[in-house]
Amino acid sequence: MDLDGLTQLMEAMRPRLHRYCTRMIGSPFEGEDIVQDALASAVAAFPVTGEIERPESWLLRIAHNAALDALRRRKRHGLEPLDDLLPEPVDHSAHADARVVATASLAAFLHLSVIERSSVVLVDVLGYSLTETAHILGVSVPAVKAGLHRGRVRLRELVDAPANPPPPLASVDRERLRAYADRFNARDFDALRDLLSEEVRLDLVSRTRLRGRKDVSVYFTRYQQVHGCRLIPGWAENYPALLACDPEIAATPVAYIILLDWADDHIVSIRDFRHASYVMASLTTRLD
Template sequence: MWSDNRKDDGDKLKDARKKNFSGPHPLGERERLFDIGVRDQPEDSALDANELTQLMAAMRPRLHRYCTRMMGSAFDGEDVVQETLSNAVAACSAAGEILHPESWLLAIAHHAALDALRRRKRQGHQESDEALANLTDHGAQADARVAATASLAMFLHLSVVQRSCVVLADVLGYSLTETAAILSVSVPSVKAALHRGRGRLRELVGVSDAALPRLAEADLERLRAYAERFNARDFDALRDLLAEEVRLDLVSRARLAGRKDVSVYFTRYAESIGCSLSLGWAEHRPVLLATDPVVADAGVAYVILLDWTDDDRIIAIRDFRFAPYVMESLTVQRL
């Protein structure tokens, strides 16, 4: 569950780009297959699962950058990334050669994000789909800087197609043709969506986010006590806080359920010297900010989320230690 053997993502991606992968297009629509480089013909050779694993590991930070901005949340974006990878594994179990695996995987991520947005709407959330007036274009480089500095919440003010195009073109650096292929739309449609989406982001940049909500004193004290016990290495006390049905998501590494299995989580941290926790706020909820020299030399290395029962037992732990790419899209404040 716990290992710090890391390979440079750039090296992984270079290796993965040399491979072809088998599997049907996630949409199951024949007319779109060649748009993203998928041959609709079975191959004699079976899919190499190790190559797919390598591709997914190398692409995961890029997938997160895309899904995060589609969802307007680094945490929800990671949920979509996990769904994307699960869908990719299922799709690759069938025959068919994929000529452009990066585009194929991003197409799966795009549709996973659309599914998540539809679920969000059904749950009562609303996405902005307003008509925008034509705005003067200030150049691709300037627009890329605007998109890179825009907060996640700002992307939710763009329609879904505008959001997709701006993230692919201005954040991830894909060409108009590549963006059109991934989204299965025309290049003129991409240009129009970019024009309107970039204009809307320029209007929003500089608008301050909502003020930091006030955390209830009881919630603050509960988090503070957890951090103090963690920093004192009193992990037995933390184990005592676990509910019987507690769930652990060690993002990008492992998932465990049940008090007995999750208790191992603290054993691993007991062996990790130098890691300490403090209180913070991110995406409208309290978080634990981890300083960990194994993961990052300075500053907040990653965050940990805790959910509690009504009787102050820990019901869920979501630890981003092995997903440091999340911090790129996450704005945190210390409490």
């Protein structure tokens, strides 16, 4: 596999990597950050890796290690050694577990240990075999079986627990999002440019990153050519967000989302997921 082959593999694997990292870290947005770190690590490692026998597993293992690094940085959980687990009987209620995993919230996965979480996601969410999962994680098959069993049991306990709805938007956030949406929907992009700070950062996820008011202003020029998109204030997970309705991207009510960060009355960060619609598969949205 040459560098072009690696680029094609990363593009094809990106939605799958995002599903994995999102459930490992508990956030679709941080999950995307980890995917970007993992892809950068893969490109950096590629010239010195030699022949890669299982490119897909290799890439997933890089993403797994990036997720572990992120968990350590956050110090959210004490990580147990992945190999230091005793085999346990395998849970055979796979059909019921598939339904449990499909309905489990991202927060529920965070109650699982790392080996439980990674085993459940790789086997029950992404469909890898026990042997493939053990190879990706660098552990024994019995360790995967034990983690899978305990993770399934724990998820069954958690999935029926009532979720706490996010609080209503603060009035200042509601006003900012509504004003932005109103100007965007009226195609008053000059008014939106006036809201940008001088050092504003744009992350057009999976496409490009720009910094500075002059360069980021081009972002609105491109949206002038998009006529079917409308924005609505709402929630994406626990984040205030702009929900984009755009039939050119998806026929669903919410095609993608945009996140804004503010300092005083100026926008300091825009994160636009227009070109990363795979994020929606792991995202819960609602109108405010």
